[in-house]
Amino acid sequence: MKEKHLPITNESGYYEVRLESIGGLGANLCGKMMGELGLEYLGLNSASFSSYGSEKTGTPVKAFIRFCDWKKEIRIHSPVVRPHLLGIFHEALLGNPSVLEGCQQKTQIVINSEESGEVLIKKYGISVGEIYTVPAQQIAMKTHSRINVVMLGAMARVMGFVPLDAINEICKKALGKKYPDALAGNLEGIRRGYEEVAKYPQRDDKDEIHIRRIGTEVPQWGYETAPIGGINPLYGNSVASDVSPSRQGFIPVFIPERCINCGLCDSTCPDMVFQFQKGEYKGREMMINKGLDYYHCKGCLRCVEVCPVQALVHGVEAEYPEKPWFLPNQEMLRRPENYEKTGADGYITSESYLTEKRMEGGEV
Ligand code: SF4
Numbered sequence: 577m578k579e580k581h582l583p584i585t586n587e588s589g590y591y592e593v594r595l596e597s598i599g600g601l602g603a604n605l606c607g608k609m610m611g612e613l614g615l616e617y618l619g620l621n622s623a624s625f626s627s628y629g630s631e632k633t634g635t636p637v638k639a640f641i642r643f644c645d646w647k648k649e650i651r652i653h654s655p656v657v658r659p660h661l662l663g664i665f666h667e668a669l670l671g672n673p674s675v676l677e678g679c680q681q682k683t684q685i686v687i688n689s690e691e692s693g694e695v696l697i698k699k700y701g702i703s704v705g706e707i708y709t710v711p712a713q714q715i716a717m718k719t720h721s722r723i724n725v726v727m728l729g730a731m732a733r734v735m736g737f738v739p740l741d742a743i744n745e746i747c748k749k750a751l752g753k754k755y756p757d758a759l760a761g762n763l764e765g766i767r768r769g770y771e772e773v774a775k776y777p778q779r780d781d782k783d784e785i786h787i788r789r790i791g792t793e794v795p796q797w798g799y800e801t802a803p804i805g806g807i808n809p810l811y812g813n814s815v816a817s818d819v820s821p822s823r824q825g826f827i828p829v830f831i832p833e834r835c836i837n838c839g840l841c842d843s844t845c846p847d848m849v850f851q852f853q854k855g856e857y858k859g860r861e862m863m864i865n866k867g868l869d870y871y872h873c874k875g876c877l878r879c880v881e882v883c884p885v886q887a888l889v890h891g892v893e894a895e896y897p898e899k900p901w902f903l904p905n906q907e908m909l910r911r912p913e914n915y916e917k918t919g920a921d922g923y924i925t926s927e928s929y930l931t932e933k934r935m936e937g938g939e940v
């Protein structure tokens with residue numbers, strides 16, 4: 577294989593990639609494929625690893641990839657903090673400014689979105705990077721592939737040193753044996769991602785863009801100002817997180833007139849979504865189910881399965897832009913900016929999602 581030279585590297589000699597995603601969209605596999613790509617098809621040395629929490633599906637996932645000259649040993653295994661390329665697998669993740677952490681003006685940012693770069697820049701106040709967009713979800717649905725392969729194709733094009741053939745080969749190797757029936761669709765997804773990724777023209781000073789500078793918000797409390805014995809409810813704490821982007825198109829819909837206030841949903845929900853308050857039911861004073869804090873609902877639908885009287889039913893989120901019985905938890909400390917209305921505005925209820933489930937265990 578012909579040895580390849582990277583067009584750009586950092587001071588340590590690495591070209592670095594970070595993928596920002598949520599569990600279930602395939603960023604982990606995408607990162608592994610990119611890592612292998614460097615070694616097997618590009619004549620480079622490479623390394624990749626992912627970071628995710630205990631519950632993988634629906635929770636934030638990051639994947640990190642490093643490329644360098646094949647003669648150089650990779651002795652650094654820490655997360656990528658200043659990426660040359662950033663892949664964002666779900667547009668709503670941009671609602672959290674930390675997703676863009678470490679990006680410079682020259683960082684290439686590839687976003688899975690049907691919106692144009694211009695719209696995204698205004699909507700999320702993006703002030704860094706070169707913005708590329710690709711409607712990966714839509715392409716995945718049409719080609720019966722997955723978001724991760726479409727993003728892989730798009731990112732390969734943007735990187736500029738990865739030929740389409742090499743991506744196809746790595747896809748055949750990764751998926752061909754395991755899912756031979758899905759291979760043609762995935763190759764088509766890669767091709768369309770490669771061809772349809774679009775760059776937003778460079779911004780100039782005349783652009784009237786609302787800029788939100790990342791990292792300039794002054795926290796009310798920090799380690800120096802927090803009261804002794806107090807907790808910081810913001811950083812690293814899921815209590816203040818809006819997990820709406822984790823939902824994949826479905827929500828539990830509450831029908832209060834059926835509810836018998838048994839509390840099974842509350843015991844089952846892993847995310848403290850249900851809001852019980854003192855009240856009266858059938859003449860008895862008891863805790864009453866008043867609604868759901870959808871900010872914390874990741875859409876697993878376990879509550880729907882346990883409800884004995886179908887007071888919670890399976891709903892398609894797109895049909896409920898204003899969610900009835902949406903009751904934010906009043907007891908939790910929060911700042912309004914934690915809850916920008918990012919929402920789950922992408923819905924993976926497509927054939928591709930069903931195909932994926934079939935492939936992974938025959939749920940459908
Ligand atoms: S499980 Fe169903 S009936 Fe029981 S409290 Fe929850 S919503 Fe009401």
Ligand code: SF4
Nearest residue numbers: 845873874876877879
């Ligand atoms: S779907 Fe139900 S159980 Fe799952 S997080 Fe939402 S409210 Fe909780």
